[in-house]
Amino acid sequence: MPETVTQDLPANPTTAPLPDQSLGRRAAASPWRVSRRSARANPSAIREILKLADQPGMISLAGGLPSPLSFPLDAIRAATARVLAETPHEALQYAPSEGFAPLRGWVAEHLAGHGMDVDPAQVLVTAGSQQGLDLVGKVVLDPGSTVAVETPTYLGALQAFTLADARFAALDGDVDGPSPAALRRLGEAADPARCVYLLPNFQNPSGRCIPAERRAALAAAAREARVPIVEDNPYGELWYDRAPPRPLATHWPAGTVYLGSFSKVLAPGLRLGYLVAPPDLLPKFVQAKQASDLHTPGLNQRIVSAVLQSGMLAEHLPALRARYRTGRDAMDAALHAHLGARSGLGCRWQAPSGGMFFWLELPAHVDAGVLLARAVARGVAFVPGAAFHADGSGARTLRLSFVTVTAAQIDAGVGAIADALRELA
Template structure:
């Protein structure tokens, strides 16, 4: 087709989200979907948000509906600076930039820090949305080898040799999407020490840190190296994703360029949304609200853990997550999670194949299961179907080739 448009070189690297395509397939009615990364809509504080909308539009309509500062609503920035003290961080409100979800924080970080061909280090596997945000800036990815506690410190230490000029290491310490794993306190200290020695700063993404079940996670990576860390937070998992509200916390030297990138991207995050959320949370609402999310998700986690133990065939591997929203399941040798997905959908269930979460060589045996969108009873039913599917697939795989 002849065209008058010439696309940017980067556009060739931008591709539709595999998850998004999968979710389309799995939106059929009747599918028990464990695929989505959505928080439970049962946790949205509808009454509080409704009352706050009314108060904001009664008390400050002209300000809430007008253009606003690119930095964000000052009382919200102050609230964030105070909030992260619980993670061991000492932050001034001037370091807080309100973003349109933490996804925008990823975009702004890459815009300010990534040049075409310069390396960015990511976990193996890592959050797919981060790869999508970074890729338009044409980095090359360095995949950090990891274990059950997160990336290996040696992998970070080797970056000056393996990927010289790495712009940052993108790390998700708490209940990582997709694996659900949390970094131990010693691992955090080792990673920060290795990063500091390697001269590789950290972009720390923490959307799930509040969703712990038995004990809070250790202090943030940023608390251990404030001047070498850019921290991303979000209200999506503890309040609502539909307001698209997140924030980044940056060292003073980086803040001005991030602010200019924000201004260029969308002028500012909706002032109305910022004021409504601040109105809801200003009096300590989250300290009352989040425990109810934790209790709900923990019960769901328990239901899925029990169902996995009961229904999955030998050879499947998983850890029971201590927080967050996801189980990460590794299928027995010979099975391929992507290849099995159409049969899973036929059987009435859905998951996300793990392959989507790798910057390089994917693990075809991995898949991600969300435990927060279905009820415990439906989780049991869904996992039972998954178990039946896997048993059948293993029998087929065990048959001699014709």
């Protein structure tokens, strides 16, 4: 079997004692017991590493953050002033759980431009696409349900689905993405996967964009196996060579929940994203959203709606792409200079055609966690790849971000990684 169920639930379905969070107090002193779900959740490896990367002078290639220099401050300032001048009471009042109607309308229109036929009533505005993942866990998964994931996949999705008590089936694949045959087999299992979580565009962490033919084959396999798709697309607008092929949702609209985000095109602090679900399923997401937070902040929704209605994306997106393309090219050049064939260091990578990340495969004898300690000592941080794998593999991989650093920092950082690798040779 190419796919592996990797995270079995503990046999004993009781609550768990609160783990000692190293605050110097004895865990036994706490009257709290955490749920089995919560006991299974681990601190995010990325957040722990970002703490290291915060040290002065450290070059961080570890972050998953967009460049703050890309935030459209003037447009957001102007929209905020307008919303507070024109509709202050409405913006600060409780609002519908589904979201601000003009923003839902904008999303439907925007997705029509990508070939999706979406009624605004199918759109739920969320607090980022991360909330969309949490809601998928609540609405679609039972304790012990299997979710099929890519190898590697987005760590935040593994976290969200772990808190829904999911098991993971890691799909194998190749440079074009997960294998349709592996997905088809999941439908034949005694307990078929409840859904498959896919990131077709410039995946976090691998940067891979699934080509059109593979998308069609994956959607056909999912449909045949009756395994619905959760399609996560925060990076689709960040393309540097050519726009990505049409979404999986266009191949199987009734079988796809689609997640979008404004974090990478506007600013993540707005905490705004959206979920598009088939009409019969959307009310379930609305109910889960009501229980979570009633609604996404109305002020932010109105600000973003005003920003979008101004048409500024037409100028903003090309500028954003140009900024990040420069970073992508600088990192590719640095990798060739320091880790290319002539270095003899045995690393492999493929320059991404969009998104924010390079994915590096290290030679067989090198563990990325061990390399990280050496690299941090040399003033550079990255994210080891193991955390992005549901099947415990990935020890020889790492993720590098190129969007919050200068070309000089990229060169120095990649150079330091090469030096650290030489130490381990």
